[in-house]
Amino acid sequence: MEKSAEEPTKKKVVAVVGGGLVGALNACYFAKRGFEVEVFETREDIRQAKIVKGRSINLALSHRGREALKHVGMEEKITSQGIPMHARMIHSPSGKQSQIPYGKKGQYILSVDRANLNKQLLTEAETYPNTKLNFGHKLQDWSVETGLxxxxxxxxxxxxIQADLIVGCDGAFSAIRKQFMRRSRCNYSQTYIPHGYMELTMPPINGEFAMKPNYLHIWPRNTFMMIALPNLDKTFTCTLFMPFEDFEKITTGDEVVEFFQKYFSDTIPLIGLDALKRDYFRLPxxxxxxxxxxxxxxGDKCVLMGDAAHAVVPFYGQGMNAGFEDCIVFDEVMDQFNEDFSAVLPEYTRVRVPDDHAIADLAMYNYIEMRAHVNSTWFLFRKHVDNFLHFLMPKTIIPLYTMVTFTRTRYHKAVERWHWQDKVINRGLLLSATGAVLGGSYLLIKNPPDINKLIIPAEKLWNRVVALRT
Structure with a gap:
């Protein structure tokens, strides 16, 4: 029987598996397009939960994530509840503090609370009449062919439920992705780094932040590090990243205190001795x-986004931002192919895979930068050179961190450009140094100095060495 002109076309059903950050944001995107959206989450509704299970490293919201939130009208609501961080604040073992700005004046990243952000996104998704949130629903099985x-x-x-499109946003250990891995020509890699993380809390002092709040504080110690991000309740969440074997060496409260006195002595009075001894052993x-x-x-039935597609280590602050950007990239591809899933899904894979793989690699690299390179004079010198050249030639030289954090330059393109810039700048510095040496040599030959004025008596030289060593 032919449909009458008045009979509406049945809306396609999109099933979003996972009600975390990326799943909740995706629900808003699909609902805005008019699909019937069903969100399925294994856990209970965190908005009603007395205790939100799980821990998370604080989130740093930057440009990519903000753009994705802006598209569904959520940017201002979320950013108003974030704390701007304009620079890294490096804490040396002696307690000296020094700043490394993230970008140009006015550029910053935002410290945001994961649980609050998740709640806000779920509430926003629920405002769409064509969205239904299903909590306490664990995926048991699904069919690639039928969408059942x-x-x-x-x-x-x-x-x-029968879905026209299944969107897997169910995290690093995705139940949806297991079906992918049973199929031929599906590539998969999983790498655990030898380091773990542990969270500690730095409470307010007299109702105020214990340290300057508008910074991401870092205690780099070469093979391990601690960071601290500010929270709206005036606390700092401190996260200690360290090889598991080092965590396991510390077995008593006194050993915790001894370790912190050696490497993070300035934090002991801020965290508190008793809290430090207690919280270190509270959770592994x-x-x-x-x-x-x-x-x-x-095919045209299922797609992965967020951690289900690309879990990354947290050291570039891009895990959430990359997941949110997945949503906006998919939305752009939907526009390009007029919501034809058979064309949209393969194009999304083609466009997004190289970018997500690139940020996964960059996140690994940035851990070495955060815990070790920031102590290096050469690293700081290159930062100044890069920023100076960016100031002189803003369209030609763009620091890697700026491309990743303050633009939507595709991740893999940012890496390619970074390698090219690195070669150009290093060659320029080498040529400048060579020119300076040759020029200096020419002047010395033309106007040789009085050698007697250059000789430092042995006794004076030895005294200087002793003074430097002490």
Missing amino acids: MTFVRSDGSEDQ ALPMVSIKCSPYHI
């Missing part, structure tokens, strides 16, 4: 994993 999904409710009963250090896979889609 089976969920087990928290009471043991089953729920089934957690692992960090980097996951890559390809493709991100199966």
Whole structure:
């Protein structure tokens, strides 16, 4: 029977598996396009939970994430509840503090609370009449061919839904991705780094922040480090990143204090001795994993986004931002191919995979930079050179961090440009140094100095050496 002109076309059903940050934002994107959206989350509704399970490293919201939030009208609401961080504040073992700005004046990243952000996004998704949130629903099985999904409710009963598109946003250990791995020509890699992380809290002092709040504080110690990000309640969340074998060496409260006195002595009075002894052993250090896979889609029925597609270690502050950018990139591809899933999904894989793999690699690299390179005179010198050249030639030389954090330059293009700039700048510095040496040599030959004025008596020289060593 032919449809009448008045009979509306049935809306396609999009099932978003995972009600975390990327899943909740995706629900807003698909609902805004008019799809029937069903969100399925294994956990209970965190907005009603007395205790939100799990821990997380503080989130740093930057340009990519802000752009994705802006598209669904959420940017201002979220940024108003964030704390701007304009620079890294480096804490030396002696307690000396020095700043390394993130970018030009006015550029900053935002410290935001994960649980609050997740709650806000779920509430926003619920404002769309074509969105339904289903909590306490664990995915049991799904069909690639038909889109039929089976969920087990928290009471043991089953729920089934037929979806036109399944969007896997269910984290690093995605149940959706398991189906991908059973199929041929699916690439997958999982790498645990030998370092774990542990969170400690630095409380307010007299109702105010214990340290300057508008910075990401870093205590770089070469093979390990600690960072601290400010929270709205005037606390700092301190995160200690260290090899598991080093965590395991510390077994008593006194050993914790001895370790902190040696490496992070300025934090002891701020965290508190008793709190430090207690909180260090409250929960074990957690692992960090980097996951890559390809493709991100199966046919026209299923696509992966966020950590389900690309879990990254947290050292570039891009995990959430990359996940949010997945949403906006998919939305742009939907515009390009008029919401034809058979064309959209392969194009999304083609465009997004190289970028997500690039940020996964950069995040690994940045851990070495944060815990070791920031102590290097050469690193600081190059930062100044890069920023100076960026000031002189803003369109030709753009620092890597600026491209990644303050633009939407594709991640893999940013890496390519970074390698090119690095070669150009290093060659320029080498030529400048060579020119200076040759020029100096020419002047010395032409006007030789009085050698007697250059000779420092041995006794004076020895005294200088002794003075430097002490």
